[in-house]
Amino acid sequence: MVSRIEIAPGVYFWREKFNRAAQEKLLQDVLALEKQAPFYRPVMPGNGKPFSVEETNFGALGWVSDKSGYRYQPRHPVTDKPWPAIPPTLTDLWNETADGPEAECCLVNLYRAGARMGLHQDKDEKALGSPVVSVSLGDDAIFRIGGAARRGPTKSLKLATGDVVMFGGPARLAYHGIDRILPGTSTLVPGGGRLNLTLRRVT
Numbered sequence: 001m002v003s004r005i006e007i008a009p010g011v012y013f014w015r016e017k018f019n020r021a022a023q024e025k026l027l028q029d030v031l032a033l034e035k036q037a038p039f040y041r042p043v044m045p046g047n048g049k050p051f052s053v054e055e056t057n058f059g060a061l062g063w064v065s066d067k068s069g070y071r072y073q074p075r076h077p078v079t080d081k082p083w084p085a086i087p088p089t090l091t092d093l094w095n096e097t098a099d100g101p102e103a104e105c106c107l108v109n110l111y112r113a114g115a116r117m118g119l120h121q122d123k124d125e126k127a128l129g130s131p132v133v134s135v136s137l138g139d140d141a142i143f144r145i146g147g148a149a150r151r152g153p154t155k156s157l158k159l160a161t162g163d164v165v166m167f168g169g170p171a172r173l174a175y176h177g178i179d180r181i182l183p184g185t186s187t188l189v190p191g192g193g194r195l196n197l198t199l200r201r202v203t
């Protein structure tokens with residue numbers, strides 16, 4: 001049993017909550033589901049600039065971004081097929097950490113070398129009373145967390161494979177992002193890089 005640390009009010013962290021064997025199992029689940037819902041590269045609303053990360057989703061609703069904006073939708077934007085179900089390892093994690101209604105979305109981010117994610121809030125969900133829970137697999141990442149104001153002070157945290165982060169309560173709308181990936185720090189992901197799996201309640 002890994003104990004949780006509260007990094008800031010409402011921001012919880014579990015170091016290596018998933019051990020190597022559990023990481024490998026989860027990775028196999030993700031790679032199998034990825035055959036049904038392949039990674040694609042979203043673009044920014046407005047300017048259509050491609051993301052540096054590739055994404056897919058599992059669950060009833062997937063988070064997508066295109067020229068018209070950010071939204072949740074029940075189908076993959078490229079294949080037009082429903083997203084595959086969230087794997088049991090992740091619904092178990094959600095049920096253990098987030099109390100409240102079941103998760104509806106698992107957004108999967110794939111970071112190859114050089115990919116990053118700008119400072120953002122997760123605010124496209126109507127269920128802002130439910131937390132967001134995320135699992136990291138593969139290479140280490142430098143995660144930056146601030147407060148609910150974009151310009152406030154931030155803290156940096158290294159996220160390693162198997163780590164879990166939860167944002168809830170006073171931190172549900174905290175700004176956060178990935179400054180960079182440290183390539184070659186893990187052998188888990190074939191071809192190198194990092195996967196992040198983020199669970200949310202949407203409705």
Ligand code: MD6
Nearest residue numbers: 109122132134165167178196
């Ligand atoms: C990432 N994570 O770790 C991006 N959002 O690649 C997130 O954007 C995130 O880790 C909300 C809650 C936890 C997270």
Ligand code: FE
Nearest residue numbers: 120121122176
């Ligand atoms: Fe986020």
